Amino acid sequence: MPPITIGLMAAMPDETRPLLRLLRGATLLAHQPFPIWRAQMGDAAIWLAQSGMGPERAESAAERLVGLACPDVVVSFGFGGGVLPGLSVGDLVMGTGCLNYDGRDFTPAAGIDAPLAASAMKSLAQRTSVALTAGTVITAGTILAKHLVAPLIPAAVTSPVLDMETAAVAGVAARHGIPLLALRAITDDAGEEFGFSLDEFTDAGLNIRPHRVMATLLRKPWIMPQLVRLARSSRRAGTLLAAAVIALAETLPAITASPRSYSFALRPDTADQG
Structure with missing residues (x-):
């Protein structure tokens, strides 16, 4: 089996630490x-980058990862939120498509x-006990109110998952002609609406700041149970995600060894080649 280089992309320490x-x-x-x-896993050289939150950081980190590792395939993985009923905390979703949502x-x-x-889903089902659901990743630049987004999602979209990075990583992969896989673990289902906004916890660069978290908790002590629940769900999701x-x-x-017809957009300098 020929050697392969796999680039892994995640945003936060809670996503990379279990892995x-x-x-x-x-x-x-x-x-x-x-x-x-x-790291090295058998025939696979593994490169893992941790970008931080948000599409801008994800894009920059993906470009750096591609430049350093020249991966044969990139896997964007991390936590996500269920938008419609059907996905539960701990479920693993393999993205078969990605949508970028700009608020409109x-x-x-x-x-x-x-x-x-x-x-990949077929191979994992045959060889392991890892259960994956095919779905669509919806990337936005901030935390969204699910009850406002859900009615707007195109009818053809199944098992949508909200995140903040996949579309940015997908753009880098498409520009460089590298196939991308997107794997998300559900930390909050469709019924869980956050009682806080991202800017209440982070600075302008989307870095979580403890003093902002504490200030928000003093203003909104009722969100403490939600944060505790989210932390518990994230630990569980992180363990399942790492194993997947x-x-x-x-x-x-094995599954990249045979020739296939790719479905992603080729970078401009290769698009006209036979």
Whole structure:
């Protein structure tokens, strides 16, 4: 089986920490501007980048990861919120498509390789106990009110999951002609509406600031149970997500070895080549 380089992208320490516990011998190569680790799993060289929250950071970190690792495939993974009934906390969703939502319109984001996603789901179902649901990742720049977004989602979209990074990573993957997989673990279902906005906890760069968190809790003490519940759900989701990413990394060398027709947009300098 030929060797393969897999680029992994996540936003937050709660998403990368459980995975790093499973990646034996992972080495921190860089800390700034984004932490990047490297590890080896059999035939796969693993590069992991932690971008921080938001599409701008995700795009910058993805470009840096691609430049350093030249990956054969990129996997964007992390937490997500269920928008419609049907997804529960801890469910794992494999994105078969991605939409970028700007507060008014849903725009398809090129980059996710739907055939590769289908092959990965089939392989994992056959070889492991990891259960994945096919769905659509909806990327926005901030926390959204689900009851306002849900009625606007196109009818053809199934199992939508909200996040803040996938569309940005997908754009980088499409520009470089690299197939992308998107894997999200549900931390809050459709019935969980956050009682806070992101800017109440973060600075202008979307960095969580403890003093802002404390100030918000003093103003809104009723959100404490929700934060405790979210922390518990995130720990559970992080453990399940890490196991799924490891299983995916183990199966990718085999399912990428045979020629396939890719569904993502090629970068301009390759689009006219035969």
